[in-house]
Amino acid sequence: MVRQVRSFNRTVTQRIGVLNDAFLARERPLGQARLLWEIGPDGCDVRQLRSRLDLDSGYLSRLLRALESDGLVVIEPSGTDGRVRSVRLTPPGWRSGPSSTNGPMRRRLSSSAGSTRGSAPG
Numbered sequence: 001m002v003r004q005v006r007s008f009n010r011t012v013t014q015r016i017g018v019l020n021d022a023f024l025a026r027e028r029p030l031g032q033a034r035l036l037w038e039i040g041p042d043g044c045d046v047r048q049l050r051s052r053l054d055l056d057s058g059y060l061s062r063l064l065r066a067l068e069s070d071g072l073v074v075i076e077p078s079g080t081d082g083r084v085r086s087v088r089l090t091p092p093g094w095r096s097g098p099s100s101t102n103g104p105m106r107r108r109l110s111s112s113a114g115s116t117r118g119s120a121p122g
Contacts, residue, residue: 028096031059031063032063032066032067034053035049035053035060035063035064035067036067036072036073036089036093036096038052038053039073039087039088039089039093040089041089041094042088043086043087043088043089044086044087045078045084045085045086045087046060046064046075046084046085046086046087047084047085049087064087067093070092071090071092071093072089072090072092072093072096073087073088073089073090073093074087074088074090075087076088
């Protein structure tokens with residue numbers, strides 16, 4: 001059963017292109033795209049992101065640095081506690097993040113739905 005589920009998951013992720021660097025037509029790998037979504041319109045503390053996504057702090061730091069160097073997020077000390085870092089989306093980050101997900105996701109899933117029919121393991 002586990003083998004079948006894993007096979008199905010691999011098939012679906014390959015067909016919809018989740019692991020491609022251009023996931024959801026954003027030119028972003030899945031990890032970065034998910035992080036933009038999770039930061040959201042109000043921003044959040046880095047430690048909340050790490051906890052919510054159950055990410056290693058080194059991996060999260062690399063993702064955030066990549067997004068920051070691309071001008072999509074700003075990382076700064078929290079207004080209430082200087083030891084805590086907060087992250088928020090910049091205008092380009094907002095265009096690449098939550099507000100842009102629905103259209104590309106819907107198109108990608110719609111175009112892939114027909115090609116995945118009948119390919120589930122069994």
